[in-house]
Amino acid sequence: MTAAVERNTLLRTRGSAHSRDRLEARSGVEGSAGSAGAKRPLVEIAGLSIGFRHANGGTPLVRNLDLTLHAGECVALVGESGSGKSLTARSLLGLAGHDAVVEAARFVIDGRDALEFGERDWRALRGTFAGLVMQDALVSLDPLRTIGAEVGEVLVHHRLLRTRKAIAARVQQVMADVGIPDPAQRARQHAHELSGGLRQRALIASAVAGQPALIIADEPTTALDVTVQVQVLAVLAERLKQGVGVLLISHDLSVVAGIADRVLVMHDGVVVDAGTHDEVLTNPRHPYTKQLLAARPSASSKGYRLGSARFVGVSGEGQPVEAQPAVKAAAEAVSIVREPLPPRHRDTSQTVLEVQGIGKRYRRPGTDSKERFTALEDVSFTVSAGEVVGIVGESGSGKSTCANIVLGLLEPDAGDVRLLGAKWNGHEVRERERTTLRTRLQYIPQDPLSSFDPRYTVRRLLEESLFTQRLSKPKTMERAVALLEQVGLSAAFLDRRPPSLSGGQRQRIAIARALAPEPALIVCDEPVSALDVYVQAQVLDLLAELQAKLGTALLFISHDLDVVQHISDRVLVFKEGRLIEQGEPEQVFGKPVHPYTRLLVSAVRGSGAAAKALEGAGVV
C-alpha cells in the first residue's frame, strides 16, 4: 500500500522541485560509477513476450526474453531484421505500439513494475530515465527545428530546468560533452547542415540531455561510414564510463565488439545465444549463431563457399549442424570447415578494361559559385580477363562515379577509358558505335528492383537482355531457362513479377540478366549490401562460381572490406576521389601502407586504436 502511495506521489510531483532534485542528484552519481554490482539493476526482465493481436497469426513476435542491465554496463542485442530486437528495445520505453500485447513474468524498470504503467507513467520516464538513439539522425531529428531545440526539448518538456538561459547553457554543455565542436553555432543549425558523424552525435546529445540512467541505441551506427561509426561508438563508451547503462542493438556482431559487456543473439523473437562477445564469437551454441558466424566473409574464407560453412568440434567429426546438441557444457574450441570454390582463371595478358587518369568534377549544387567538387582525380587501373577487382571506399570516395564512367553513363572530364581495346569515352565516340560493344559490359546494381521495369515479368526481363542477340523465340526461351538454372532458380520463376520475390531472388535474377549477353566484364555496385548475412553468403558464392566457370571479369564495388577481401583478386582503395592504394587483398589489408587504409582496416577490426588514430588524423 505504501509503495503504491509513494509511486503516486512521485508522479504527481512531476514538474516540481522533485524533478530538479532528480537532475542534481544524478549528476552527483555520475562520478561514482563502476560499482554496478552492488546497485539494483536498471532493467530487470524475465519471460517477456510481445505480440500484436492482428499480426503473425496471434503468435508473439518476441518470446520468453530475459534481460538484466546494470548501470555502467553495455548489453547488446544482435540479430537480423525481423528478429524482434528493435521491438524489445522499444518496449522498454513503452513504445512497442499502442496495439501491442506485452506480457512478462517480471518486467521491472527502475525498480518499478512496468506492467502496471499507464501512458502517464511511461511518459514520465521517457527522456528522464531512458533515452533513445536511433539510426540515421537525418530522419530521426525533426528537420524543421534547430539542433538546439531538439537537444533541449527533454529539458523543456519535463521542466527539468526553468529559465531559457539555463536550458541554453545546458544544451551547449551536453553538445560539447558528446564532442560537437563550437556548440553555440551548431545549436542554431539544422540537422541537414551537419555532417553524418556530427548529426549522430547531436542525436545522442538529445537523448542524454535529461541525464538518463539508460541509453537505448537502436542501430546507431548503421548507414554511417566505418570511420564515423568508431567515433559514435566512442561517445557511447564515454557515457558507459560515466555510469550510464547502454542497450545497444545491431544486426552486425562486429560492431558491438569493442563496447558490449554482454551479447544476446536473437533470432525469430527468441534469444538463442548469450555471453560476452568473445564467447559468442568463439563458442556459439545455437545452430543459428553458428551459421551466422560461419557465413560471414573474411580473409580466411577466401576461395571457399560461404554458404557451405559448418562448425566442427575438436573431435574432428563433421556432423551436420542440426545433429549437434544445442547447449555445450564446457567451452570447446570449434573450427569452421568450408567447401572450396572452383578455381579461377585469370589471364593477365588480356586486358578487358583500361582506365587511365580519369577525373570528374561537379559544380556544387545550390550555389552559383565557381567552386567545383572533385568527384574523381587521376584514377588509373586495369582489369584483366577473368579477374575480380574490388573497389573499396567510404561514401564520397568516388566509387559510384567511377562505376558510372566505366559503364559509359557519365563522361569523364579528363582521361581515357578503353573497353576491350576500343575507346570508350569522349565526345568523338558516338553512342551508336558504343551500342555494339555495350553487351560485353553489364551491370549489377545494389537495388535490383529499381532497375527492373515495374511492368515486366522475369521472362520479359531476360528476353530484353537477350534482345541484341536476335535469337528466335524458342531459342530465347531456352536461353532464359538455362540462365535461371545457372543462378539456382527454376523455370517456374519466368512468370513471376520481381516485387513478389525476396531480395536474394531478385539479386539472382539481376545476375542472370547480366550474364545473358555473355559479357566480358560485369560492374557490381554494392550487390550484396542490402542483403542479410546468409543470403549475402549465397549470392557471393553464386557470383564466385559463375565468374570462375564463365571467366567473366568483375569490377566489385563495396564499402564492406570483408566482402571485398573474400572475393577479390586485387583491391583498389579510394579516398575522396583518389586511388590511394592497390594490390592483393592480403597485402593491402594485412600490411596497409597508406595511413587512411590503416585507419579503415583498424576501424573494421574494431580495435580501440582506431579511435585514437582518428583523433590524430583530425577527422570529425
Next chain:
Amino acid sequence: MLKKIIVRLLSSLLVLWLAASATFAAIHALPGRIEDVLAGDLSYPGLREAIAAQWGLDHSLGWQYSHFLVRLLHGDLGTSYVMQQPVTEVLGSQVWPTVQLAVAAGLLAFAVAITVATLTAGRGAWSIRIASVLELAFTSTPVFWLGMLLLILLSFQWRLFPVSGAAGWRSLVLPAVTLALPTAGVLSQVMREALEQALDQPFVTTIRARGVGELALRVRHVLRHALLPVVTLGGWLIGSLLGGAVITEKMFGRPGIGTVTLNAVMSQDLPVVLAVVLLAAFIHVAISTLLDVAYLFIDPRLNTR
C-alpha cells in the same frame, strides 16, 4: 537565397506578362474585325469611334499591344461598352462583398481543416474513416447544390438565415459556409495526409521517446510539417475561392464581382470579363509568389548553400 527569391519574382512577372499577352492574342485571334467583336450586339452612336480610340485600332498591331500593356500597368482596365462606364467603376463598387465572402470562406475552411486533420490523423481507423467519408462528400459536391441544400434546411425549413442579399452578417453565413465546405474538404484531406506521413517518420519516435504526449506532439511538432503542403496550395486556394464566389453569388443572389462577371459573359461584354480574368490572375500569381517565398523561409532544408 536572395537569388532564389529574385528568380521566383521574375518568373511570376513573366507569367503575368504572358497571361496578359495571351488574353490580348485571344481577342485578336478571333475571326471578324476587332470593333465588331468588342461591340458585340451593341450599336449606338459614338461606339465605334470610342472603341477605335481606346484600343488604338488605326495603329499597328505592335503599337496596340504595347498600348494595351501600358494601360494595364496604369490600372486602366478599359471601358465597358455595354454599361458605358469604365470597367474600374463597374468592378469597384462590387469588389467589397466578394472580398468579404472569399475571406470569410477561406478562414472558415482553414479553421475547420486544421481542427479535423489534427484530431483525426494517426488515430484509430474509425475516426479516419468518418473524416475521409465526409471529406470525400464535400469535395464531390457541386458548390451550388450544397448552397441549395443549406438554403432548404436553414432558410426555408428553419428560417435561420436570409435567402439572399447582402445585408448584415447573417446573409454572409450561408454563402460563406457553402463556399468554405468543399475547400475545407480538400484542405483537410491534404493536411491529414501530410500529418500522417509526418507521423510515420522516425523523428516522431524520437519525440515520443522524450516523453511528449500525443496532442502536444501533433500541435507543436507535426503540424508544422503538415502546413508545408498547404502553403504551396495557397495560390490554388485563392483561385478556387474566387471562382467559387462567382457561382455562390449567383446561387444566393449576392451582389459582387461574380454577378457582374456573369452578366458580362451573357451580354458578351468582353472588356469586363477580360478585366476580371486578368485581375484574378494577378491576385492568384501575387499570392502564390508570396507564399512560395515564404516557403523558402519556413523550410530550412531549402536554405542551405
Next chain:
Amino acid sequence: MSSSNPARRELVLGRDTQAGTPVQAARRRKFWPPGVIASVVFLALLVFALVLPQWVTHYDPLVSVVTQSLQPPDAAHWFGTDRIGRDVFARVIYGARYSLLIGLASMLVSLAIGLVFGIAAGLGNRWVDEPASRVFDVLSAFPSILLSLFVVTFLGQGIINIAIAVGIAGIPKFGRVVRSRTQLVRRANYVTHAVTCGLSRRQVFFRHLLPNVLSAVPVIATIDIGAAIIAVSGLSFLGLGPQPPTPEWGVMLAESRDVLRVAWWPSVFPGLAITLTVIAFSVLGKYLQRNFEGRTQ
C-alpha cells in the same frame, strides 16, 4: 553445393529480405474495397442508364403534364415532378448522358493536350521544358472557372463550347503530372539499364519510357473526370451550356431554384446524382492510385 539440405538451412536462418517486418505488415490497413465495389456498381448502372434509358424509366423527360406539377415523390413518380409536371426521375436518368459525356469530352481535351505538352516538357531540354511549363503556369494562373468563363465569352454558349472551356482549364493539371512522371521515369534505373543492354534511344522510349508514363494516365483521368463533371454542371447551372428543356443535371438545378421554397425534390435529386457520380469516380481513382503506387517505381 554442400550435402546438407540448403532449404532446411534457410528455415533455420530463414529471413531473406521481405517487404517490411511483420509489425509493419500488420499495420497496413485497407480502407476502400467495399466502397470500390459500390462505386463500380454505381458507375455500371450509370452507363446502363446512359445507353438504355428507356429500359430504366418509361416516362419521357421532355413531356410535361402541367396538372401534375410539383408532385412530391410517390409510387408513380419516384423523384416527384418538377414545376411543369415532368418526371424528375426520368429527367435525371436521361440527363446522365449529358453530364457524363460532356465531362468525359472535356477530360479528354485536357488529357490530349496535357499529355503531349507534358511528355515533351519532361523529355526535352530546357528550351522545350521552359516554354511548356510557362504555358501550364499561365493557364493555371487563372482560376479555372473564370478561365472557362473567358473561353465561353469568346466561343459563345453551347455544349461543345463548355466542353472545350472546361478542357482548356484542366490542361495544367494533366500537363504537370505527366511532366513530372516523365522526368521520373527518364531517370529511372531500368531506363539506364536498357541503355546498357544495347537498346537504341528510340527503342528505350517506346519500350520503357512511354508505357511507364502512360500507365499513370488512367489513374489521373479517373480522378479528374469527377472535377470535370462538376465544372461542366457548374457552367450549365450558370446557363452557359445546354439550354432548357435539356435534362442536364446542372440545368435542372438552375430550374429548380425558383421553386426551392416549396419543393425540395427537383433540386435534391439531380444534385445527388452529380455528387454520387463524382464520389464514385474519386473512390475508383484513389483505389487505382493506391494499388498502382507500388508499380510506379
